[in-house]
Amino acid sequence: MHAPPSVTYPVGRSAFAARAAAALVAAGLAAAVVFSFQSPAGWRPLAAYAAVAASAALGWRAWLRSPVGLLRWDGSGWCWDEGGTSVAGRPEIALDLQSRLLLRWRGEGGLRWLWLERASDVSHWDALRRAVYSRASTHVPAAGQPPAAEQ
Known part of the structure; x- marks a missing residue:
């Protein structure tokens, strides 16, 4: 042998990893938008947007440090x-x-x-x-x- x-x-x-992370952030943002239309006004929709923004920032930082x-x-x-x-x-x-x-x-x-x-x-x-x-x-x-x- x-x-x-x-x-x-x-x-x-990896450009592929960046595109995959961007797609996940876009899906999270779409879910947050749908959630904000279906929930009453208040802190919950803002928390959903904050979670998406924090996830995007962490993903960007991880990609830069890859x-x-x-x-x-x-x-x-x-x-x-x-x-x-x-x-x-x-x-x-x-x-x-x-x-x-x-x-x-x-x-x-x-x-x-x-x-x-x-x-x-x-x-x-x-x-x-x-x-x-x-x-x-x-x-x-x-x-x-x-x-x-x-x-």
Whole structure:
């Protein structure tokens, strides 16, 4: 069994994630408008609008602070490079939309969410997907030798 080839892939702010967040804010605003027409005047409609505004602000802030760097697979391990620092870890697939991947990065620096888009580097997209989906290699005993007994 062969390991996937080494690959370096750029990770940046995702336009898809921004559009998805904007759609959720628009849906929340539509719900707040409908709620305000169906409820009596008072503090409740204002609270609904405030909740939508707070959600939009938090979403915008999260998008602006989303990780930007390089995801590297060297054939034996994963590395996340951000701002000149390199952190070993491993990606876990949270969502696969074929041309976009949402990865949960577990490394020494904690948990990060990474949006990867095919448009960032079309020529390396397939190699990245092969590397992300490959299984970690495990030691296989030589033929004729039983595995070591656990004690």
